[in-house]
Amino acid sequence: MPDALADPIAAARAALVDERRQLTLDELATLAALPDADLPALAEAAHAVRLAWCGSTVEIEGILSAKTGGCPEDCHFCSQSSRFESPVKALPLLTHDEVLAAARETAELGASEFCLVYAVRGPDERLMAHLEDVVGLVRGATGLNVAVSAGILTAAQATRLAAAGTHRYNHNLETARSFFGEIVTTHSWEERFATCRLVRDEGMELCCGVLLGMGESDAQRIELIGQLREVGPAEVPVNFLDPRPGTPLADRPLMAAREALRWIALFRLALPDVILRYAGGREVTLGDLQELGMTGGINALITGNYLTTLGRSPQEDVVMLRGLKMPIGTLSKVI
Amino acid sequence: MAEGAHCTGCGRPAAECDGCGRASDPWHYCPACGRWLAVQVTPAGWTATCRTCATTHRGGHRT
Numbered sequence: 001m002p003d004a005l006a007d008p009i010a011a012a013r014a015a016l017v018d019e020r021r022q023l024t025l026d027e028l029a030t031l032a033a034l035p036d037a038d039l040p041a042l043a044e045a046a047h048a049v050r051l052a053w054c055g056s057t058v059e060i061e062g063i064l065s066a067k068t069g070g071c072p073e074d075c076h077f078c079s080q081s082s083r084f085e086s087p088v089k090a091l092p093l094l095t096h097d098e099v100l101a102a103a104r105e106t107a108e109l110g111a112s113e114f115c116l117v118y119a120v121r122g123p124d125e126r127l128m129a130h131l132e133d134v135v136g137l138v139r140g141a142t143g144l145n146v147a148v149s150a151g152i153l154t155a156a157q158a159t160r161l162a163a164a165g166t167h168r169y170n171h172n173l174e175t176a177r178s179f180f181g182e183i184v185t186t187h188s189w190e191e192r193f194a195t196c197r198l199v200r201d202e203g204m205e206l207c208c209g210v211l212l213g214m215g216e217s218d219a220q221r222i223e224l225i226g227q228l229r230e231v232g233p234a235e236v237p238v239n240f241l242d243p244r245p246g247t248p249l250a251d252r253p254l255m256a257a258r259e260a261l262r263w264i265a266l267f268r269l270a271l272p273d274v275i276l277r278y279a280g281g282r283e284v285t286l287g288d289l290q291e292l293g294m295t296g297g298i299n300a301l302i303t304g305n306y307l308t309t310l311g312r313s314p315q316e317d318v319v320m321l322r323g324l325k326m327p328i329g330t331l332s333k334v335i
Numbered sequence: 336m337a338e339g340a341h342c343t344g345c346g347r348p349a350a351e352c353d354g355c356g357r358a359s360d361p362w363h364y365c366p367a368c369g370r371w372l373a374v375q376v377t378p379a380g381w382t383a384t385c386r387t388c389a390t391t392h393r394g395g396h397r398t
Contacts, residue, residue, distance in 0.1 A: 062378035087344075087363035089371055098375075105379040242359065283397055284359060304378035309359045310397040314378075 004030075009038060013045040016272050017052045025226050028270050032218050032262070039262055043296030046265035050299050053272040057329040058321055059300040061113035061147070061277065062106030065307035066094045066134075067127070071119040073151075073186045075174070077211060079244040079308055080119040086246035088308050093118075093127070096134055103138040109303055109314040112330040114138060115147035115170055115207075117307055121187065122152040132164045139165055145330070147207060152187065153195045162202040168235060169199040172209035176220040177227060183214055196231040205332070209237035209279060212263055213255035221263060225270040234332065235300070236274045238264060240281030242309065260285050261292055268297030275300045275331045283312050291320055300331060339366025346370065358398050365390075 002010035008030050015021045023031075031042065069080045070090030079086040094102075099116065106114045116134065118127060127150060135146045148161060149170035161169060173192055174180070180189035199206045208231055210224060228236060240260055243252050268276055277300035282290055303314040321328060340349055344356030346364030356362065361374050365385035372383035372392070384391045 064377055065375075068375070087360075087371075089373070091373055091375065094375075102377040102379075105377055109378060111378070305376045305381065305396060308361075308374070308376055310361060310376070310381065310394075311359075313396045 008034070009041045009045050012269055013048055016049045016269065022229075022272070023269055025222050028225060028266060029219070029222050031269065032222060032266055036258055036262075039258055039265075042265045042269075043261060043292065046268040046297035047295050049272050050268055050276070050297055054275070054299050054331065056326050057299070057331060058294070058326045059113060059275055059277070059331040060109070060111040060303050060317070060328055061115060061300065062102075062109060062111045062304055063115040063117055063302055063307060064094075064099065064102045064106070065119065066099055066116045067091070067118040067120065068308065069119055072121055074184060076183050076248040077174075077214060077241055077244070079247055081247070084246045084248070086244060088244075093130060096130075096137060099134050100137060100141055103142045103144060106304075107142045107144055110318065110328055111303060112145060112328075113147055113168070114142070114144040115149060115168070117149040117170070118151070120151045122154075123150045123157055128157060128160060131161060131166075135161070135164045135166050149207075151195075152191050153198055155198055155201075158195075158198040158202040158204070162204050166204050168205040168207045170207040170209065170237075171195045171199060172211065172237070172239075173224065173227060173231070174209070174211045175214060175216050176223040178223060179214075179216045179220045193227070193231065196233070200232060205234035206231060207235040207237065208233035209235075209239060209277075210267075211239040211241060211280075212260070213241035213252065213281075213285075214249060215252065221266075225267065228271065233271075233274060235277055236267065236271060237277040237279035237302070238267060238298070239279040240285040242281040242284050244309075255281075255285050257286050257289050261289070261296055264293050264297045277301060280306050280309070291324065294320065294324055294326065341366055341369035361394055362392055366392075 004011035068091040074083045079088040145167040147168035177189045342352035343362035346369040361381040362383045374383045
């Protein structure tokens with residue numbers, strides 16, 4: 001067994017691949033403090049863990065903002081808040097036909113998952129009725145697994161969404177509990193945590209993402225990992241802050257590529273069985289280095305455009321995955 | 336981008352802004368009149384409609 005003091009990366013790899021033991025938060029903090037020179041070895045270990053726990057398949061998802069802008073919440077990174085002077089303006093709820101058209105586009109891009117996203121605090125009755133219609137319509141018309149992201153849920157709403165056939169429900173913790181108040185003041189971290197719990201209680205897969213680069217410390221990222229473990233997500237989308245004009249975080253610098261790759265590797269080492277998805281900000285943060293994330297812990301991606309911003313061409317993702325010999329398919333969390 | 340009389344990133348006249356839109360953003364302002372566009376982004380592209388000019392602009396992915 002490698003000596004954890006002399007070679008913490010080899011020790012972490014052995015713990016996860018040979019012993020199938022989860023790393024402690026202290027062990028993760030040690031890995032987070034390693035010098036940049038260790039990044040290639042860290043990424044290599046993360047890739048080995050991903051292959052051992054999840055295989056080589058990559059899951060592709062498309063996302064659609066089905067109700068854009070006008071959100072009453074004040075998430076400081078978000079251009080869809082009505083509280084900020086952002087170029088993103090409010091639009092009405094998309095019609096069933098508009099949602100179906102976007103779902104068909106998404107299926108043609110090679111995706112197996114389609115996430116409908118609504119800029120709301122939580123669903124009202126009109127939105128619930130819409131969701132109960134469109135989830136089944138999209139699934140029936142395209143064969144896609146349908147995910148929903150509509151904010152904070154009540155227990156009764158979670159029950160209804162599960163009954164409607166929602167495959168995954170997305171509700172991000174975004175950041176550590178100790179940092180959340182710096183980023184959002186209109187709802188609490190505890191409210192988010194409670195919705196995450198409801199999702200799992202109702203038997204839906206939980207998609208619970210993070211947003212890195214908002215000013216949180218390394219210790220707070222480790223804290224976040226511990227909190228993610230508590231909610232037990234099937235999927236963790238990894239977003240990197242793309243500072244949006246008009247938001248309170250507009251002037252924050254982009255995260256450095258090497259730091260992003262380090263944290264991709266650490267999230268994989270921390271959460272070996274989750275679907276770890278490339279999400280918003282990957283293009284601006286990693287540029288030509290996106291392949292390194294795929295060989296450093298990532299096993300899923302959002303392809304094409306995001307909610308209000310543009311991603312790279314899906315064809316570029318397909319070419320990347322072909323080059324890496326990573327098959328495209330559907331994933332579920334290994335339990 | 337300033338492909339018309341106005342910048343599509345900020346809506347100001349092209350003489351005042353030679354294009355502040357980002358590669359990761361769809362157009363937000365009408366190149367003809369500088370007014371706000373109703374923008375819908377989808378996985379495969381985007382549309383931006385000017386209610387004043389009654390025109391719809393379309394695009395794809397990040398350039």
